[in-house]
Amino acid sequence: METRILKKNETAAAAEILKKNRLLAFPTETVYGLGANAFNPHAITSIYKAKGRPTDNPMIIHIADKKDLGKIAKEIPDNARRLTDRFWPGPLTIVLKKRACIPDEATAGLPTVAVRCPKNKIAQKIIRNCGFPIAAPSANKSGRPSPTTAKHVIEDLGGKIDAIIDGGDSKHGLESTVIDMTVKPPIILRPGAVTEEQIRKTIGKVKTHRGGEKMPKSPGMKYRHYAPKAKVVLVDTKQIDTEIAKYKKQKKRVGLLSNAKKGKPDIYISNGKNKRETAKNLYKNLRTFDQKNTDVIIVEKTDEKGLGNAIMNRLRKAAGKK
Numbered sequence: 001m002e003t004r005i006l007k008k009n010e011t012a013a014a015a016e017i018l019k020k021n022r023l024l025a026f027p028t029e030t031v032y033g034l035g036a037n038a039f040n041p042h043a044i045t046s047i048y049k050a051k052g053r054p055t056d057n058p059m060i061i062h063i064a065d066k067k068d069l070g071k072i073a074k075e076i077p078d079n080a081r082r083l084t085d086r087f088w089p090g091p092l093t094i095v096l097k098k099r100a101c102i103p104d105e106a107t108a109g110l111p112t113v114a115v116r117c118p119k120n121k122i123a124q125k126i127i128r129n130c131g132f133p134i135a136a137p138s139a140n141k142s143g144r145p146s147p148t149t150a151k152h153v154i155e156d157l158g159g160k161i162d163a164i165i166d167g168g169d170s171k172h173g174l175e176s177t178v179i180d181m182t183v184k185p186p187i188i189l190r191p192g193a194v195t196e197e198q199i200r201k202t203i204g205k206v207k208t209h210r211g212g213e214k215m216p217k218s219p220g221m222k223y224r225h226y227a228p229k230a231k232v233v234l235v236d237t238k239q240i241d242t243e244i245a246k247y248k249k250q251k252k253r254v255g256l257l258s259n260a261k262k263g264k265p266d267i268y269i270s271n272g273k274n275k276r277e278t279a280k281n282l283y284k285n286l287r288t289f290d291q292k293n294t295d296v297i298i299v300e301k302t303d304e305k306g307l308g309n310a311i312m313n314r315l316r317k318a319a320g321k322k
């Protein structure tokens with residue numbers, strides 16, 4: 001199959017593809033998504049095939065208007081409404097009890113559904129034009145870093161999907177915050193651009209899933225995600241020199257992603273001047289190291305405050321054992 005590349009103003013043509021129950025990659029403000037008609041089980045099944053995604057990992061349902069939440073989810077608590085009033089459209093995904101119109105294929109058989117209202121104008125236009133919600137995981141090959149440009153999508157899924165609409169670079173660069181509102185207190189399953197502090201200010205008590213529990217509440221969390229081909233090693237600033245030297249001695253091609261260049265890496269990339277930049281460019285940088293045939297990427301840790309929590313969450317997963 002040849003993958004069509006649509007320009008950002010071709011949202012009507014993009015919607016036509018989804019109306020035919022075919023696959024379209026589209027931009028959101030977090031990362032690119034791989035979309036299909038959320039009401040069509042066959043279309044959803046083809047997403048799993050194209051990505052090589054395990055079928056027990058449910059996907060997010062995207063809507064254009066927060067008023068449509070009640071069409072997809074039921075028993076919506078007041079605190080969930082407070083969150084959608086405050087953060088939608090935007091990078092927050094809410095898990096609620098699902099309505100019967102959402103096929104089991106989209107939720108991997110769970111009685112709950114994850115819903116998000118993206119802010120990206122292209123995504124908004126396409127969903128409105130379709131008239132149905134769009135089921136979409138990130139548009140990467142399963143296990144690869146999420147795509148933040150159209151080029152990344154083509155690298156992973158070119159030839160496997162019908163089309164992609166190119167909306168330029170993703171604004172945030174990390175996937176949405178996912179919060180389960182079916183439990184008390186609500187639990188953040190995946191940190192993102194909407195921080196725990198912001199959520200607490202809006203609804204009070206909230207917990208963050210730190211991993212280690214026997215049964216992952218969010219099925220996606222048990223997989224090694226967001227990973228480049230190279231080995232990723234997280235280090236404190238003061239360990240950078242010795243870690244680079246250690247791997248160089250083993251004849252490895254060593255990359256460094258840090259605030260300032262230290263030691264003698266083969267490839268150096270700056271992680272940017274603040275956490276927003278670090279987050280925005282993280283996946284792109286990991287892919288760049290792979291393209292330059294890096295064996296080991298030494299990554300300087302950030303503190304876990306604010307957006308730092310989401311950055312370190314993704315980095316730990318990237319560094320997880322293969």
Ligand code: TXA
Pocket residue numbers: 028030031032033034057058059060093095107110112113114116136137138139174175176177178189190217218219220221
């Ligand atoms: O920013 C984003 O969220 C992007 C854009 C495209 O919207 N999407 C995205 O989708 O990151 P994906 O499939 O890569 O991640 C969805 C996460 C997975 O960890 C999945 O397990 C979790 O949401 N999830 C989906 N439905 C769930 C449910 N009913 N209960 C708990 N977790 C759920």
Ligand code: MG
Pocket residue numbers: 137138146
């Ligand atoms: Mg993903």
